[in-house]
Amino acid sequence: MSGALEIVAVDGLAEVTPGARLGELIVAALRDRGGDLTSSDAVVVSQKAVSKAEGRIRDLAEVEPGARARELARRLGKDARLVELILSESRAVIRAERDVLIVETHGGWICANAGIDASNVPGDDRVALLPEDADRSARRIRREIRAASNCSPAVVIADSFGRPWRVGQSDVAIGGAGLDPLDDWRGRRDRAGRELSATVVAVADEVAAAADLVRRKDSAQPACVIRGLERHVIADDGPGARAMQRPAGEDLFR
Amino acid sequence: MSGALEIVAVDGLAEVTPGARLGELIVAALRDRGGDLTSSDAVVVSQKAVSKAEGRIRDLAEVEPGARARELARRLGKDARLVELILSESRAVIRAERDVLIVETHGGWICANAGIDASNVPGDDRVALLPEDADRSARRIRREIRAASNCSPAVVIADSFGRPWRVGQSDVAIGGAGLDPLDDWRGRRDRAGRELSATVVAVADEVAAAADLVRRKDSAQPACVIRGLERHVIADDGPGARAMQRPAGEDLFR
Numbered sequence: 001m002s003g004a005l006e007i008v009a010v011d012g013l014a015e016v017t018p019g020a021r022l023g024e025l026i027v028a029a030l031r032d033r034g035g036d037l038t039s040s041d042a043v044v045v046s047q048k049a050v051s052k053a054e055g056r057i058r059d060l061a062e063v064e065p066g067a068r069a070r071e072l073a074r075r076l077g078k079d080a081r082l083v084e085l086i087l088s089e090s091r092a093v094i095r096a097e098r099d100v101l102i103v104e105t106h107g108g109w110i111c112a113n114a115g116i117d118a119s120n121v122p123g124d125d126r127v128a129l130l131p132e133d134a135d136r137s138a139r140r141i142r143r144e145i146r147a148a149s150n151c152s153p154a155v156v157i158a159d160s161f162g163r164p165w166r167v168g169q170s171d172v173a174i175g176g177a178g179l180d181p182l183d184d185w186r187g188r189r190d191r192a193g194r195e196l197s198a199t200v201v202a203v204a205d206e207v208a209a210a211a212d213l214v215r216r217k218d219s220a221q222p223a224c225v226i227r228g229l230e231r232h233v234i235a236d237d238g239p240g241a242r243a244m245q246r247p248a249g250e251d252l253f254r
Numbered sequence: 255m256s257g258a259l260e261i262v263a264v265d266g267l268a269e270v271t272p273g274a275r276l277g278e279l280i281v282a283a284l285r286d287r288g289g290d291l292t293s294s295d296a297v298v299v300s301q302k303a304v305s306k307a308e309g310r311i312r313d314l315a316e317v318e319p320g321a322r323a324r325e326l327a328r329r330l331g332k333d334a335r336l337v338e339l340i341l342s343e344s345r346a347v348i349r350a351e352r353d354v355l356i357v358e359t360h361g362g363w364i365c366a367n368a369g370i371d372a373s374n375v376p377g378d379d380r381v382a383l384l385p386e387d388a389d390r391s392a393r394r395i396r397r398e399i400r401a402a403s404n405c406s407p408a409v410v411i412a413d414s415f416g417r418p419w420r421v422g423q424s425d426v427a428i429g430g431a432g433l434d435p436l437d438d439w440r441g442r443r444d445r446a447g448r449e450l451s452a453t454v455v456a457v458a459d460e461v462a463a464a465a466d467l468v469r470r471k472d473s474a475q476p477a478c479v480i481r482g483l484e485r486h487v488i489a490d491d492g493p494g495a496r497a498m499q500r501p502a503g504e505d506l507f508r
Contacts, residue, residue: 004261005467006260006261009258118448164505164508165508166459166498167500182422190373190374194373201423201424213457252351252418253349
C-alpha cells in the first residue's frame with residue numbers, strides 16, 4: 001500500500017470570535033493534544049470559522065430589504081432580509097426559480113444564497129457571509145501558523161456547495177494558500193504511453209471534500225489536518241482557490 | 255484530534271482483464287502487503303478498472319458513425335466514431351457547444367462524453383464505456399470481497415467528472431454498495447440548538463474525492479481503502495450511488 005493520507009479533526013477550539021487569530025488557535029489546539037504540523041500537511045478550515053473571525057456576521061433585524069429583494073423573496077418564498085443580503089453580496093443572479101437563488105458572488109463564486117447561512121452562528125436571526133477574499137484569509141492564516149509553529153502547511157478554506165444534477169452538498173475550496181490547486185496531467189502520458197486527455201484534477205476541491213468526511217455538522221470542529229499531501233503543498237502561497245473559478249467565456253451554464 | 259481517516263492506495267494489482275473478479279484481486283493484493291480489511295472500511299474502485307473487468311471496452315475502428323454523430327462531430331471538432339458511441343450510451347444531450355458534449359447517460363449520469371475516454375485503456379483507438387449499472391457492479395465487488403475476506407466493507411465506484419462554474423475534475427461516486435450515500439442533517443440541530451437548514455452531505459462523492467488524492471493518473475492503482483468510515487458504512491447494500499442523481503424536476507440546469 002502506498003500514498004497514504006491521514007485526516008484528523010482538530011478538537012478543542014473555542015467558539016471563534018471576531019478578530020480571532022485562527023492560525024494561532026489551531027496550532028495551540030494541536031499542541032494541547034500532542035499533535036504537530038509539518039510543511040507537507042494541509043490545514044482545512046471551515047468558511048464559517050473564518051467568517052466569524054473576520055466579523056462577517058450580520059443581524060437580519062438590521063437589514064432593510066429593497067424592492068427587488070422583496071419581489072424575489074415573495075416569488076421564492078424566502079426571507080426578504082436574507083434576499084437583500086444575498087443580492088448585496090452578488091454581482092449576478094444565475095438562477096432564481098422555485099425556492100432556489102443561485103448567484104455569482106463579488107468574489108466570483110457561483111453558489112446558492114451567496115454562501116450565506118445561519119447554521120452554527122450564535123444568536124437569533126444572525127447569519128454568516130462568505131469571507132470577502134478567502135484566498136487572502138488563507139494566506140493570513142498560513143502566516144499565523146508559520147509564526148506560531150515554524151512550519152508552513154498549506155491552508156484551504158472550505159465551504160459546502162451543491163452542484164447541478166447531483167443531490168447533496170460537498171465541500172469545495174473557496175480559499176487557499178500553499179496548495180497547488182490544480183494537478184494538470186494534460187500532455188503527460190498514461191502507463192501505455194498514450195497522452196492523457198482533459199485530466200486536470202481539482203486537488204483543492206478534493207482536499208476540502210476529504211476533510212469534510214471527518215467533521216460533524218453539529219460539532220466544534222472548524223479545522224482538520226490532512227497529512228501526506230507533499231506532492232501538492234508548495235512553499236509559496238500560489239494562485240489560491242481563485243484558480244478554481246471557470247471563466248464565464250468557458251462556461252456553458254450561466 | 256478525533257475522527258481520523260486513513261486512505262491508502264492498493265498496490266500490486268495486475269492489469270484488469272475482462273471477467274476479472276475485482277473484489278478477489280483487491281483482497282489478494284492487500285493480503286500480499288500485510289493489509290487487511292474491516293467492515294468499517296470503504297474500498298473505492300476506479301470506473302476504468304470496473305469497465306475493463308466488465309468488458310466495456312470498444313474499438314473505435316469498429317464503430318460506424320451515423321448522420322447525427324457525423325454532424326455533431328463536425329460541429330464540435332470531435333471524432334465522429336467517438337460521438338456515435340457517446341450518443342449510443344445517452345438518453346439526452348444536455349449541451350453541445352464549442353468542443354464540449356455533455357449528455358445524460360442511460361444510467362442517469364450527466365457528464366461529458368458519457369464518461370467515455372481512452373486514458374489507461376491499452377490498444378490504439380480503444381475506449382472504455384461506463385459500467386452499465388455501477389451500483390450493480392459495486393454490489394458484486396462487495397460480495398466478492400466478503401467471500402474472500404469474511405468482512406464487508408463499503409464499495410464505491412468513482413469516476414472523474416467536471417462541474418459547471420469550476421475548473422478541473424473531481425472524483426464522484428457512480429456506484430456504491432454498503433455506504434449511506436447521503437448524510438441528511440435536515441431537522442437536526444447545530445450546537446446552538448438551531449435547526450440546520452438544507453444540509454445533506456454528499457458522503458459518497460466526498461469518499462470518491464478523498465480516494466482520488468492518493469492515486470496517480472499514470473499508475474496501476476485502481477483501488478484505495480479508506481479506514482474510519484464506520485459512521486457511514488452499513489450492513490445492507492443500501493440505495494447505491496443512484497441516490498446521488500437529482501431528479502430532472504428538481505434540477506435547474508438541464
